[in-house]
Each structure stands twice: as C-alpha cells, then as structure tokens.
C-alpha cells in the first residue's frame with residue numbers, strides 16, 4: 001500500500017483508539033508493516049509528504065514519541081518543526097487554544113501534540129484546520145503507542161486475536177494501558193491488568209479486562225507481559241509503600257516471568273526504571289524482550305499515521 005492508493009483513511013484525526021474499529025487498526029498496521037520493512041533498507045526516504053508541514057507540539061517530556069514522529073515525517077519528506085514549549089510564548093501565559101490558533105494561521109498539515117491534560121488534543125482538533133495526532137494526553141490515551149505495540153506483537157506472534165496479554169504495574173495513571181486495553185479488546189485479545197489495588201482504576205470492571213493483584217496469577221500462561229513505569233509525575237500522594245517493596249511484589253524478574261508461557265514476549269513502552277518495575281536481566285533478554293523492537297516499530301507506525309492522515313480523508 002502506498003500514498004497513491006485510492007483507499008482513504010476514515011478519520012481526519014488520530015485522537016484515541018476508542019474511535020477506531022478493527023478495520024482502521026488493520027489498515028494502519030498493514031501500512032506500518034510496509035514502512036517497517038522500508039526503514040530497514042538503505043534507501044528509506046520517500047517524498048510522499050513533500051510540501052506538507054508537520055508541527056510537533058510537546059508540552060510534556062518525550063524521547064521516543066517526539067524523535068520518532070520527527071524521523072517519520074522527515075522520512076516521508078515533510079517539513080518538520082519541533083516547537084519548543086519551554087522557549088515559546090506559552091511561558092508568557094499564552095493559552096493552549098491561542099497557541100494552536102497561532103500555529104493554525106501558518107497552515108500546517110499535521111499537528112502532533114502531547115499534553116498533560118486529558119482531552120487537550122480533542123480540544124485542539126475542534127479549533128484547527130489540519131489533522132491532529134495525539135502523542136499522549138494526561139492519563140487518557142497514547143494511541144500511537146498502542147499501535148506500535150500491536151505491530152510489535154503481530155510481527156513476533158503472527159496475530160493479536162486470542163493472545164493473553166498481561167499489562168502490569170501502574171494502570172491507574174497510564175495512558176499507554178488505556179490505549180492498549182482498547183486496541184487489544186477491539187482486536188480480540190484477552191487482556192489482564194496486574195498491580196496493587198491502589199494502582200488499578202476504580203472502573204476496571206467496565207474496561208473489558210481481568211484484574212489480578214498477584215503477578216503469579218496474572219502472568220500465568222500469558223503470551224505477552226507488558227510492564228509499565230510508576231507514573232510518579234501524575235500521582236498525588238503515595239500509592240506504594242516503598243520502591244523496594246514494589247519491586248519485590250510487582251517488579252518483573254526471571255522468577256515472576258517463569259509462570260508465563262516459555263516464549264512470552266516482554267514489553268515496556270519506556271522510559272524504563274530498572275530495578276523498579278523490571279530488572280535488567282529481563283529487560284535485556286536477547287530472545288524474549290521486544291523493547292528495542294517497540295522503539296523501531298514506533299517510527300513505522302508514525303509514518304503510517306502521517307501518510308494516512310494526509311491523504312485527505314474525512
């Protein structure tokens with residue numbers, strides 16, 4: 001599939017997984033698969049987005065998401081601007097909407113936004129003329145992370161349907177967990193969430209997941225073990241007694257992993273806190289850890305999203 005294909009993406013923006021259906025997700029993953037292969041070749045640049053302008057607007061820190069969106073845009077030939085919020089007029093009190101309207105007046109084609117407030121990209125999408133991609137909004141969603149996780153799983157396991165995926169750790173504050181739960185449910189996987197009661201959302205029963213408070217039970221026969229960071233920047237108050245105790249009960253190591261399937265895939269969206277939610281031996285496992293591949297697939301998925309959203313769909 002290339003940008004010249006007549007098939008159009010059914011959405012103008014990518015704001016969350018909740019708005020996508022199985023066919024949308026399959027369309028993104030199949031194009032991303034093409035870009036993953038292309039990215040492994042020496043001649044990896046294309047000019048599909050030549051003349052298009054992409055602005056990355058990150059109000060929160062990022063290594064993987066911002067860099068891969070920049071790389072994805074550049075590989076497709078777009079003019080990519082990384083707006084530095086710290087040196088922008090946001091620091092002089094300009095509001096999110098006024099900032100967005102200012103950027104909109106410069107006629108960008110795509111705006112990628114990360115913001116600490118849930119719903120900020122949705123608000124922006126109502127105000128600007130271009131496509132908006134959510135690069136992570138508060139504890140709400142991180143749709144391209146779930147898509148890159150899905151691509152990684154599909155490439156390693158050949159499918160998503162029927163797999164048992166254990167998402168472990170700080171579910172309460174995690175936009176990665178919310179997007180992954182939504183996507184995996186749509187694609188027919190069986191989702192478990194595992195963590196201390198304090199880090200399990202109060203509405204977990206409505207999320208289409210099985211809830212476990214013990215790693216030995218939640219990881220049993222799992223195909224995928226996805227670890228999450230403690231999102232201390234979103235915590236008000238204390239959610240775990242101590243880091244040492246948290247690692248003892250919920251940190252992934254060889255012993256805890258031993259109850260999962262022998263070929264269980266180890267995943268982490270990053271950034272990792274080694275010795276807190278995962279030990280180094282497990283994170284760096286040459287056969288079963290897919291953590292580096294997740295980063296690689298991030299570029300491919302973001303190329304696919306940029307491609308599809310600039311085709312002039314709805």
Ligand code: CP
Nearest residue numbers: 062063064065269270
């Ligand atoms: N996974 C992820 O969103 O990482 P960054 O915060 O580094 O972008």
